[in-house]
Amino acid sequence: MDEIAILGVGMHPWGKWGRNFVEYGTHAAREALSDANVAWSEVGFVSGAITVRCGYPGYVSGSTFARALGFTGAQVASSYAACASGATALQVARGQILSGACDVALVVGADTTPKGFLAPNAGDRPDDMDWLRFHLVGATNPVYFGLHARRRMELHGATTDDFAMVKVKNSRHSVHNPRARFTKEYGLDDVRNSPVVSDPLRLLDICATSDGGAAMVVSSMDWARAHGHTDPVRVAGISTVTPTYPDTVIDLPYLATDSSVGTPAPGRGFKESIGDRVYIEAGLGPEDIDLAEVYDLSSALELDWYEQLGFCAKGDAEKLLRDGVTSIGGRLPVNASGGLGAFGEAVPAQAIAQVCELTWQLRDQAGERQVEGARVGITANQGLFGHGSSVLVRR
Amino acid sequence: MPKTRVPAVEGMFTMDPDNPHLIGGKVPGRDSWFFPRHLAGGDPAVSGDVELETVELGNRGRLWSYTTSNYPPPPPFVVTTDPYVPITVVAVELHDEKMVVLGQCVAGFGPDDLHVGEEMQLTLDTLYEDDDHEYVVWKWRPVTGCAAEDQ
Numbered sequence: 001m002d003e004i005a006i007l008g009v010g011m012h013p014w015g016k017w018g019r020n021f022v023e024y025g026t027h028a029a030r031e032a033l034s035d036a037n038v039a040w041s042e043v044g045f046v047s048g049a050i051t052v053r054c055g056y057p058g059y060v061s062g063s064t065f066a067r068a069l070g071f072t073g074a075q076v077a078s079s080y081a082a083c084a085s086g087a088t089a090l091q092v093a094r095g096q097i098l099s100g101a102c103d104v105a106l107v108v109g110a111d112t113t114p115k116g117f118l119a120p121n122a123g124d125r126p127d128d129m130d131w132l133r134f135h136l137v138g139a140t141n142p143v144y145f146g147l148h149a150r151r152r153m154e155l156h157g158a159t160t161d162d163f164a165m166v167k168v169k170n171s172r173h174s175v176h177n178p179r180a181r182f183t184k185e186y187g188l189d190d191v192r193n194s195p196v197v198s199d200p201l202r203l204l205d206i207c208a209t210s211d212g213g214a215a216m217v218v219s220s221m222d223w224a225r226a227h228g229h230t231d232p233v234r235v236a237g238i239s240t241v242t243p244t245y246p247d248t249v250i251d252l253p254y255l256a257t258d259s260s261v262g263t264p265a266p267g268r269g270f271k272e273s274i275g276d277r278v279y280i281e282a283g284l285g286p287e288d289i290d291l292a293e294v295y296d297l298s299s300a301l302e303l304d305w306y307e308q309l310g311f312c313a314k315g316d317a318e319k320l321l322r323d324g325v326t327s328i329g330g331r332l333p334v335n336a337s338g339g340l341g342a343f344g345e346a347v348p349a350q351a352i353a354q355v356c357e358l359t360w361q362l363r364d365q366a367g368e369r370q371v372e373g374a375r376v377g378i379t380a381n382q383g384l385f386g387h388g389s390s391v392l393v394r395r
Numbered sequence: 396m397p398k399t400r401v402p403a404v405e406g407m408f409t410m411d412p413d414n415p416h417l418i419g420g421k422v423p424g425r426d427s428w429f430f431p432r433h434l435a436g437g438d439p440a441v442s443g444d445v446e447l448e449t450v451e452l453g454n455r456g457r458l459w460s461y462t463t464s465n466y467p468p469p470p471p472f473v474v475t476t477d478p479y480v481p482i483t484v485v486a487v488e489l490h491d492e493k494m495v496v497l498g499q500c501v502a503g504f505g506p507d508d509l510h511v512g513e514e515m516q517l518t519l520d521t522l523y524e525d526d527d528h529e530y531v532v533w534k535w536r537p538v539t540g541c542a543a544e545d546q
Contacts (some may be wrong), residue, residue, distance in 0.1 A: 143468075
């Protein structure tokens with residue numbers, strides 16, 4: 001797959017600011033433009049990640065951000081893929097660039113989230129799986145996280161302390177990230193003593209919902225070189241795969257999996273296929289990865305990703321964690337940014353924010369949380385209703 | 396005057412109190428089931444001009460995993476206890492269809508009472524009520540004294 005260049009990245013700090021999401025997005029966009037040394041007038045395409053929580057302006061986020069930055073006649077698109085929206089927006093931008101439709105694109109997403117559980121749209125809507133799971137079962141997002149955590153304990157002997165150690169590790173990373181919402185270092189006892197949300201997961205095992213914004217300026221390799229970017233971080237692969245039938249692992253927002261009677265389950269499940277696709281595009285494998293940003297909606301899910309991305313065999317994630325491999329200073333640091341546990345989820349911004357972190361890391365600009373010698377990084381993420389999301393960047 | 400028992404959502408399960416079944420969809424001539432039927436998808440076989448059969452799914456399975464919601468879920472969940480009593484949610488793999496189906500566990504069973512692999516049975520229970528109706532949903536119940544190894 002042809003590569004594109006990441007010229008600049010920017011973020012609005014995550015928090016619970018309660019302000020208009022447009023403000024976060026434009027802040028991030030301006031920072032990315034400045035970082036790229038690209039004038040807004042040079043951007044030919046704006047790829048917005050959609051928020052569904054902020055009314056109409058959120059549904060047309062591409063044009064909302066374009067207008068906020070000043071209409072220049074740039075082309076625009078807006079993408080929604082739940083938590084994977086940012087990767088989809090990046091993929092749309094890549095398509096525009098590689099087809100020659102534009103040289104430079106801005107990818108941007110931002111959100112303002114309400115307090116508490118993410119919940120479905122209002123009304124009586126039995127034709128919406130998202131509505132059914134709340135109404136009939138009370139299956140909130142943490143319920144699915146809890147099911148997977150318990151399954152991991154049963155299959156692989158994980159303990160609640162293993163899950164807590166993920167939080168402890170990531171919080172240690174977050175101390176050095178001024179853009180994170182939570183920058184306190186937590187100990188094991190802090191996690192152990194936080195209230196249970198969905199057994200076996202506790203409050204500090206589960207990510208919050210946040211306000212935040214992230215953006216990147218991307219271009220063709222030719223344009224980058226012609227404009228003085230001699231060694232930019234490059235996007236080597238993007239995965240936005242859907243599951244392959246039968247998907248036999250229960251996940252958001254479904255009430256049931258597919259059946260594996262008629263068609264055997266594929267050897268690699270949906271979550272595994274997300275990374276598989278991006279490795280193929282990039283022509284690289286797990287052994288090439290220096291660091292990863294993965295979607296730790298819960299601490300336990302981070303461990304699943306180690307295996308799904310091929311960092312270790314099934315059941316060995318706890319060992320990787322305990323051996324310090326995935327801590328900064330280890331061989332393959334995971335969530336050097338602090339991860340979702342430190343940021344909280346700002347849905348349309350999150351997949352972009354993961355790439356922002358990798359970009360800083362690959363440019364050796366991550367300060368105290370710098371991963372030494374990082375050259376290749378991968379993100380992994382998943383949006384409900386079957387949206388895979390992974391981006392592989394290299395330098 | 397007794398309240399009328401009605402399903403919380405029509406067409407997703409049978410209302411036989413002694414032997415309830417989930418109502419699924421099935422691709423004719425193919426071992427491919429869906430739940431709920433009205434939101435079937437996934438199998439590329441349904442991309443053709445296929446009229447799904449309506450079938451009753453098996454009402455026994457093995458416990459795949461379990462968890463709780465220690466905080467009241469937001470609407471459209473209807474909280475019926477005050478103060479809120481945590482619910483237990485289970486995922487059960489049906490024996491015959493080899494598909495994992497979610498549901499609440501009946502009251503009285505928490506994480507300490509359950510173990511992965513144990514035999515579970517479908518049952519009906521009240522989800523919430525109004526002045527005239529009792530709204531019913533499927534739930535899962537452990538088949539006590541019936542170890543998973545025996546299946």
